[in-house]
Amino acid sequence: MDWLRSARQTFDLQQYVVYLGFLAIFLFFAITLSDDGFLTTRNLSNIVLQTAPATIMAIGFVFVLSAGEIDLSFGSIVAVSALSGAVVMQDYPMVAGIAAGLGVGLAIGWFNGFLVAYLRLPSFLVTLATLGLFAGVARSMTDLRSIPVINDAFTGFFGSGSLFGIPSLILWTIGAVVVGHVVYRETRFGAHVIATGDNAGAAQVSGIKVPRIRLAVLMISGGCAGLAGLLYAGRLQAARYTLGESDLMTVIAAVIVGGTALNGGKGSVIGALVGSLLMGMLNNGLILMGLSVSDQMIVRGLIILIAVAISLRDPAR
Amino acid sequence: MKTTVHGGSDAPVLALDNIHKAFGGVVAVEDFSLELRAGEIVALVGDNGAGKSTLVKMISGVHAPSSGTIRLDGEAVSFSDASVARAHGIEVVYQDLALADQQPVYMNMFLGRETVRGPLNLLDRKAMMRETQALVDELDVRIPSAKAIIRDLSGGQRQGVAIARATHWARKLILLDEPTAALGVAETAKVEDIVRTLRERNIAILIISHSLDQVFRLSDRICVLRRGIQIGVRETAKTDKNEIVSMITGVG
Numbered sequence: 001m002d003w004l005r006s007a008r009q010t011f012d013l014q015q016y017v018v019y020l021g022f023l024a025i026f027l028f029f030a031i032t033l034s035d036d037g038f039l040t041t042r043n044l045s046n047i048v049l050q051t052a053p054a055t056i057m058a059i060g061f062v063f064v065l066s067a068g069e070i071d072l073s074f075g076s077i078v079a080v081s082a083l084s085g086a087v088v089m090q091d092y093p094m095v096a097g098i099a100a101g102l103g104v105g106l107a108i109g110w111f112n113g114f115l116v117a118y119l120r121l122p123s124f125l126v127t128l129a130t131l132g133l134f135a136g137v138a139r140s141m142t143d144l145r146s147i148p149v150i151n152d153a154f155t156g157f158f159g160s161g162s163l164f165g166i167p168s169l170i171l172w173t174i175g176a177v178v179v180g181h182v183v184y185r186e187t188r189f190g191a192h193v194i195a196t197g198d199n200a201g202a203a204q205v206s207g208i209k210v211p212r213i214r215l216a217v218l219m220i221s222g223g224c225a226g227l228a229g230l231l232y233a234g235r236l237q238a239a240r241y242t243l244g245e246s247d248l249m250t251v252i253a254a255v256i257v258g259g260t261a262l263n264g265g266k267g268s269v270i271g272a273l274v275g276s277l278l279m280g281m282l283n284n285g286l287i288l289m290g291l292s293v294s295d296q297m298i299v300r301g302l303i304i305l306i307a308v309a310i311s312l313r314d315p316a317r
Numbered sequence: 318m319k320t321t322v323h324g325g326s327d328a329p330v331l332a333l334d335n336i337h338k339a340f341g342g343v344v345a346v347e348d349f350s351l352e353l354r355a356g357e358i359v360a361l362v363g364d365n366g367a368g369k370s371t372l373v374k375m376i377s378g379v380h381a382p383s384s385g386t387i388r389l390d391g392e393a394v395s396f397s398d399a400s401v402a403r404a405h406g407i408e409v410v411y412q413d414l415a416l417a418d419q420q421p422v423y424m425n426m427f428l429g430r431e432t433v434r435g436p437l438n439l440l441d442r443k444a445m446m447r448e449t450q451a452l453v454d455e456l457d458v459r460i461p462s463a464k465a466i467i468r469d470l471s472g473g474q475r476q477g478v479a480i481a482r483a484t485h486w487a488r489k490l491i492l493l494d495e496p497t498a499a500l501g502v503a504e505t506a507k508v509e510d511i512v513r514t515l516r517e518r519n520i521a522i523l524i525i526s527h528s529l530d531q532v533f534r535l536s537d538r539i540c541v542l543r544r545g546i547q548i549g550v551r552e553t554a555k556t557d558k559n560e561i562v563s564m565i566t567g568v569g
Contacts, residue, residue, distance in 0.1 A: 186439040198417035206429030207400045265419040
């Protein structure tokens with residue numbers, strides 16, 4: 001049984017890679033950037049505020065990956081949702097804008113999910129296609145113009161506002177993580193998502209409606225992307241086709257580093273949150289270090305590569 | 318040897334009457350009749366392509382018979398899919414282990430039928446672990462704990478978990494489709510021990526096996542199929558391997 005115990009220990013260590021990595025990078029920046037304001041409350045809270053949309057996309061992505069599927073299209077959904085909300089709010093109240101943003105996200109998620117679950121097209125190809133398709137839609141919707149959001153209630157609710165002194169973006173993050181974690185870990189639905197990704201055949205013969213699970217996870221991802229789009233629009237007080245464009249790599253890295261398996265059956269919402277904060281911290285620290293944009297991209301890419309390599313190493317092999 | 322243990326009623330747990338199954342023009346099973354009583358182990362033997370798997374799939378609701386009736390406790394039933402058969406208390410242990418590898422034993426035990434609690438219907442992991450532990454202890458399936466991940470278990474332990482799951486949910490009948498095909502000698506012996514304990518729980522068992530040694534060790538009766546035709550049913554105590562082999566092959 002010794003081999004078994006040691007395998008389990010490696011396994012457990014892997015679960016904590018994200019926390020150790022987070023701590024290591026935090027300490028590194030805290031020491032090297034102590035004179036550049038990294039440790040100020042303002043800077044640290046900025047990191048959390050800036051990562052809010054990515055964290056919420058990451059939560060949706062945990063569900064998709066855990067079910068054994070993938071969603072590459074969420075970046076485009078962010079832009080289309082934000083633009084839809086912004087356009088609607090030019091003439092209608094906030095509620096209509098929120099409904100439009102979330103509705104568009106869920107609808108695109110449903111479209112992805114229908115193709116994947118019922119026509120059995122591979123989600124990689126479906127969402128790669130819809131990534132391009134809806135990036136085009138976002139561009140043509142407003143002829144590349146950005147749409148200002150001047151609805152104060154909306155920008156407060158999704159952006160600059162606060163409740164009991166806590167910024168609304170942090171509240172959204174906490175809310176999404178709590179709901180996501182509970183649904184993922186503590187409900188039958190979450191268990192069925194994980195079982196579907198682990199062994200779809202076993203899930204099927206155990207009475208789990210596998211196609212319904214596949215549809216649901218892609219809709220969750222679409223809905224999360226829609227919410228992320230609203231958060232971007234609220235914080236920036238404008239919607240633009242570029243929103244979400246550069247989040248794909250960050251979100252995938254955050255989720256994988258956070259302990260979610262690329263091929264399904266295993267995942268963590270809390271891990272995705274920490275992974276997302278880690279990516280945000282990395283961004284922030286590299287800027288404070290004064291690296292040029294191109295150097296930042298290189299360093300970030302390398303660090304993600306190392307982190308992913310560590311967290312994906314299968315102890316069984 | 319005692320061959321039947323009667324339950325509350327005299328009706329057999331499972332009765333197949335003149336079951337016939339054809340796929341297009343190809344006859345897979347012809348005129349098959351068999352009764353299983355509670356606490357009885359019946360072995361289904363025959364060469365590859367004899368129709369054994371087709372029969373199991375009809376009993377578990379994957380395929381519908383072309384004609385003939387299936388009775389459970391004397392009542393005619395028709396299953397539209399596997400979940401209906403399951404609701405009737407029939408469980409199948411598949412050859413290719415329908416377990417989710419990265420999940421703990423207790424989540425596999427309750428896969429698709431998780432226990433929930435409270436107004437929010439949240440998973441009751443403690444209850445599932447407790448029940449799983451009690452069951453594996455009772456069946457003497459030796460696993461490190463109910464929380465062990467399936468991937469960390471041996472083939473025999475996994476099959477033990479699959480059988481324990483079937484035992485937990487089956488009220489009437491368990492179908493074992495080549496339960497030891499992938500196992501070594503010691504693990505096979507262990508799984509056979511578990512199957513024997515099921516007899517005492519008054520569950521009817523239909524086992525498909527290629528190993529005649531195993532069939533003679535476990536079963537009360539042996540039913541032989543050859544090319545979809547039911548050659549005969551023998552009481553295990555009153556037959557021998559030579560007779561069964563000649564029934565399977567049609568030679569001698």
